Amino acid sequence: MPADTPVISCKNVWKIFGPDPKGFLKSMPAGMTFDEIRAAGYIAGVKDVSIDVHKGEMLVIMGLSGSGKSTLVRCFSRLHDITGGTISVEGQDIMSLAEKDLIELRRSKMGMVFQSFGLLPHRSVLENIAFPLEMRGQDKHTRRERALEVVKLVGLEGREDYFPRELSGGQQQRVGIARSLAIEPDIWFLDEPFSALDPLIRKEMQNEFLRLQKLLNKTIVFITHDFDEALRLADRIAIMKDGAVEQCDTPDRIVQHPATDYVRKFTEDVDKARVVHAGVLALANETGEGTPVDASATVHDMARMLVNDARDMIPVMQNEIIIGAMPRKDALDILLGSET
Numbered sequence: 001m002p003a004d005t006p007v008i009s010c011k012n013v014w015k016i017f018g019p020d021p022k023g024f025l026k027s028m029p030a031g032m033t034f035d036e037i038r039a040a041g042y043i044a045g046v047k048d049v050s051i052d053v054h055k056g057e058m059l060v061i062m063g064l065s066g067s068g069k070s071t072l073v074r075c076f077s078r079l080h081d082i083t084g085g086t087i088s089v090e091g092q093d094i095m096s097l098a099e100k101d102l103i104e105l106r107r108s109k110m111g112m113v114f115q116s117f118g119l120l121p122h123r124s125v126l127e128n129i130a131f132p133l134e135m136r137g138q139d140k141h142t143r144r145e146r147a148l149e150v151v152k153l154v155g156l157e158g159r160e161d162y163f164p165r166e167l168s169g170g171q172q173q174r175v176g177i178a179r180s181l182a183i184e185p186d187i188w189f190l191d192e193p194f195s196a197l198d199p200l201i202r203k204e205m206q207n208e209f210l211r212l213q214k215l216l217n218k219t220i221v222f223i224t225h226d227f228d229e230a231l232r233l234a235d236r237i238a239i240m241k242d243g244a245v246e247q248c249d250t251p252d253r254i255v256q257h258p259a260t261d262y263v264r265k266f267t268e269d270v271d272k273a274r275v276v277h278a279g280v281l282a283l284a285n286e287t288g289e290g291t292p293v294d295a296s297a298t299v300h301d302m303a304r305m306l307v308n309d310a311r312d313m314i315p316v317m318q319n320e321i322i323i324g325a326m327p328r329k330d331a332l333d334i335l336l337g338s339e340t
């Protein structure tokens with residue numbers, strides 16, 4: 001497989017629910033809206049979605065309840081058979097796979113974490129984490145070694161012998177995360193994993209999750225209905241409405257250039273200074289002068305410097321290399337604009 005082949009590639013994917021979805025899609029006039037489809041007695045769970053997920057990327061699928069997030073992600077692992085279009089995983093068309101190859105693909109490459117933790121109540125933390133390895137027929141010693149490794153990774157050392165009921169919600173979700181990591185999946189699906197947690201714990205788990213991802217560099221599809229969570233975690237966000245993707249882009253671009261009025265509504269209350277980074281403000285053909293800022297610094301991180309500095313163009317550095325210079329005025333506009 002060439003290095004630039006997307007891990008997941010979906011082209012013009014439809015998932016229609018109703019009595020004869022394939023027949024309906026074939027005879028359906030082009031450009032039918034979600035409501036027109038519904039009036040015809042069908043639900044467009046996924047409506048003509050084309051999207052790629054790249055290696056090591058965290059793609060967040062964001063949308064309100066019923067917008068099609070779970071349906072789309074179920075299509076990625078063929079938990080749903082799609083009605084139209086194509087989906088490839090690592091270059092292989094998953095609709096053409098025999099049932100046993102599909103099961104093997106899910107088992108060997110895909111991990112899943114759900115909102116409802118799904119822990120086995122009568123098994124300890126360690127036994128819960130080792131459970132998928134037991135299903136794979138691994139021996140007791142290997143299972144235990146691997147489970148102890150991931151317990152460390154998610155910060156649950158010392159709680160190996162606890163039962164789920166003895167853990168807080170955040171700790172239970174750590175077990176859920178550890179269990180899905182035990183099998184070393186290349187592709188990780190997370191369906192609202194933190195939405196049952198209270199806001200403080202949720203934020204802590206998001207930070208923890210970012211730390212883990214830095215370490216593991218998995219290909220991740222993360223579902224949420226929380227725009228702030230999407231902005232914090234995503235490399236790219238796909239915003240869904242009525243089964244379709246309204247916009248798929250980096251957090252910076254979404255808040256700065258919302259593609260539709262629907263997307264703009266989500267961005268209205270966002271503090272853009274906390275989202276926009278120096279890297280995206282840098283103009284590649286400029287060099288600036290003086291001490292550079294790091295490309296990953298947000299406008300908010302740079303606030304004090306932006307106000308006190310006299311330079312017009314500030315050099316921006318990524319991995320020790322100057323990638324361009326940022327007009328201080330552009331950053332200041334975002335800083336001051338987000339305060340009004």
Ligand SMILES: Nc1ncnc2c1ncn2[C@@H]1O[C@H](COP(=O)(O)OP(=O)(O)OP(=O)(O)O)[C@@H](O)[C@H]1O
Nearest residue numbers: 017043045063064065066067068069070071072225
């Ligand atoms: N098995 C099914 N049969 C019929 N309609 C379905 C089925 N599964 C999902 N739908 C419909 O498809 C649409 C998308 O549902 P989906 O569960 O993907 O939304 P979601 O964005 O994940 O919502 P939530 O955030 O509430 O989980 C909804 O209108 C839903 O009612």
